Amino acid sequence: MSPENASPDSVVIVGAGQAGSDTAAALRSRGYAGPVTLIGAEDAVPYQRPPLSKGYLTGAVGRSEVELRPDSFYTTQGIDFVCDDRAVAIDRAARTVTLASGAELSYGALVLATGARPRRIATPGAGLDGVLALRSLADADVLRDHLDRAGHVLVIGGGFIGLEIAATTRARGCEVTVVEAAPRVMGRAVSEPMAEYLTGAHRKEGTRVLLGRSVSALQGDPAGRVRAAQLDDGHRTPADLVVIGVGVLPNTALAAEAGLAVGDGILVDSGLSTSDPHIYAIGDCARFPYGDGMVRLESVQNASDQARHVAARLAGGDPGPYTAVPWFWTDQYTVKLQIAGLTAGHDRAVVAGDPGSGRFTVFCFAGSRLLGAESVNRTADHVITRRLLAAGHTGLTPDVVAQPGFDLKTYQRQPA
Amino acid sequence: MAKITYRHPSGTDTVIDVPVPNTVMRGAKVNNVDGIEAQCGGSAQCGTCHVYVDEANTLPLPVMDSVEDDVLYGTACERRPNSRLSCQLPVSDAIDGLIVHLPERQSW
Numbered sequence: 001m002s003p004e005n006a007s008p009d010s011v012v013i014v015g016a017g018q019a020g021s022d023t024a025a026a027l028r029s030r031g032y033a034g035p036v037t038l039i040g041a042e043d044a045v046p047y048q049r050p051p052l053s054k055g056y057l058t059g060a061v062g063r064s065e066v067e068l069r070p071d072s073f074y075t076t077q078g079i080d081f082v083c084d085d086r087a088v089a090i091d092r093a094a095r096t097v098t099l100a101s102g103a104e105l106s107y108g109a110l111v112l113a114t115g116a117r118p119r120r121i122a123t124p125g126a127g128l129d130g131v132l133a134l135r136s137l138a139d140a141d142v143l144r145d146h147l148d149r150a151g152h153v154l155v156i157g158g159g160f161i162g163l164e165i166a167a168t169t170r171a172r173g174c175e176v177t178v179v180e181a182a183p184r185v186m187g188r189a190v191s192e193p194m195a196e197y198l199t200g201a202h203r204k205e206g207t208r209v210l211l212g213r214s215v216s217a218l219q220g221d222p223a224g225r226v227r228a229a230q231l232d233d234g235h236r237t238p239a240d241l242v243v244i245g246v247g248v249l250p251n252t253a254l255a256a257e258a259g260l261a262v263g264d265g266i267l268v269d270s271g272l273s274t275s276d277p278h279i280y281a282i283g284d285c286a287r288f289p290y291g292d293g294m295v296r297l298e299s300v301q302n303a304s305d306q307a308r309h310v311a312a313r314l315a316g317g318d319p320g321p322y323t324a325v326p327w328f329w330t331d332q333y334t335v336k337l338q339i340a341g342l343t344a345g346h347d348r349a350v351v352a353g354d355p356g357s358g359r360f361t362v363f364c365f366a367g368s369r370l371l372g373a374e375s376v377n378r379t380a381d382h383v384i385t386r387r388l389l390a391a392g393h394t395g396l397t398p399d400v401v402a403q404p405g406f407d408l409k410t411y412q413r414q415p416a
Numbered sequence: 417m418a419k420i421t422y423r424h425p426s427g428t429d430t431v432i433d434v435p436v437p438n439t440v441m442r443g444a445k446v447n448n449v450d451g452i453e454a455q456c457g458g459s460a461q462c463g464t465c466h467v468y469v470d471e472a473n474t475l476p477l478p479v480m481d482s483v484e485d486d487v488l489y490g491t492a493c494e495r496r497p498n499s500r501l502s503c504q505l506p507v508s509d510a511i512d513g514l515i516v517h518l519p520e521r522q523s524w
Contacts, residue, residue: 029450383490390524
């Protein structure tokens with residue numbers, strides 16, 4: 001791939017999640033004409049993960065609706081989609097990838113979109129039947145099957161996935177307990193006021209949320225099915241379905257074995273290039289420059305924006321450095337939480353609106369600089385914050401947003 | 417089946433026969449029409465499936481709800497009176513012949 005900005009003669013994409021599928025699609029829509037190979041480890045057409053903990057679990061969203069694009073898409077777009085196979089080695093000198101099936105593929109450029117895998121727990125009993133994690137469509141099918149018989153659901157971990165599963169299973173009528181080891185839910189992903197609000201929202205729906213607690217053992221029946229959990233405070237709680245949602249680990253082994261720089265993610269520069277200029281990494285598996293540091297984000301937005309960024313580059317364009325504004329969403333009961341920017345590291349959180357009304361936004365600042373906003377059922381605040389952050393100067397200060405009745409839709413209509 | 421025209425900022429048209437049921441957004445995604453991102457998958461969250469309905473349109477489109485209205489405050493290209501989220505436009509025989517104009521960009 002030299003000189004700079006020349007298109008590679010072929011692109012191989014490892015990983016067929018949101019990032020991988022979007023890269024392949026964007027290469028074609030940007031006019032890239034060389035061979036494109038997309039390798040997926042699962043025996044499934046690339047699909048969307050967000051519905052797996054929500055609508056797909058309840059049955060409201062069907063199988064074909066979770067597919068990112070229909071099976072026929074890859075054929076009509078001239079994308080060689082290889083499923084149920086995985087890359088096991090990269091030969092950087094020869095520029096080849098070897099697959100588990102034994103196939104060897106040459107690449108001009110290689111895009112690693114290997115994603116992440118659920119973190120496991122070492123708790124005794126974690127191997128019992130009915131103790132599950134949720135990452136893949138296959139996981140969701142197993143979980144859905146168990147849900148049909150579950151009365152008591154125990155969720156270990158109060159992050160995005162754990163709380164979404166709690167909300168979904170509670171809405172199905174299960175007795176639900178969430179056990180979170182930290183003193184609050186959602187870790188560093190949201191501000192203190194938002195974490196408190198979410199905890200309250202779950203408790204109001206009848207979900208038990210235990211903070212600062214952990215599970216010391218899971219106990220099964222003679223058939224090996226989970227039946228109960230022993231908590232660290234000595235209490236025992238019934239559980240015939242346990243869902244583990246304690247975060248994910250980036251899939252970096254392939255990159256590390258090829259000698260690429262890794263460290264809680266595959267390290268990339270502002271052009272999403274790894275330490276090998278012919279190899280890129282995007283999505284959940286990539287750690288990239290953001291602000292003064294490096295971050296690794298697990299979100300659709302991140303996967304999708306990075307996919308389009310790399311595709312634009314490989315199609316011969318110069319998209320400049322990657323600077324997309326991160327955003328996230330989660331649906332729990334009637335709570336639609338949307339986060340714009342990265343709010344971790346804020347030292348001041350200002351609440352606009354009344355949390356009691358179920359419509360409010362927490363604006364998070366470092367000093368007087370806005371880092372981001374967390375909105376519950378206030379979509380306009382969310383989307384306008386994204387636009388302001390993208391523009392690089394928000395004009396918003398803690399004093400401005402602390403004014404009674406503040407909302408961004410009204411504010412931006414006012415003359416400057 | 418309804419014929420939907422996606423008009424690019426360059427003036428070129430991509431014309432697709434979109435099967436029912438579907439949305440104008442999905443019709444574009446499935447055919448890899450450049451210019452529709454739809455990152456949230458059609459849940460009216462992200463504003464990256466923004467389109468301008470042709471100004472001469474007389475075909476019946478659903479009334480905009482408050483969520484769609486809110487999302488349109490954050491689109492990457494300017495909001496106009498004919499702005500819509502294409503994920504909120506269901507495809508039916510009644511909109512056969514619809515023309516939507518794609519904005520210059522959907523995200524930053």
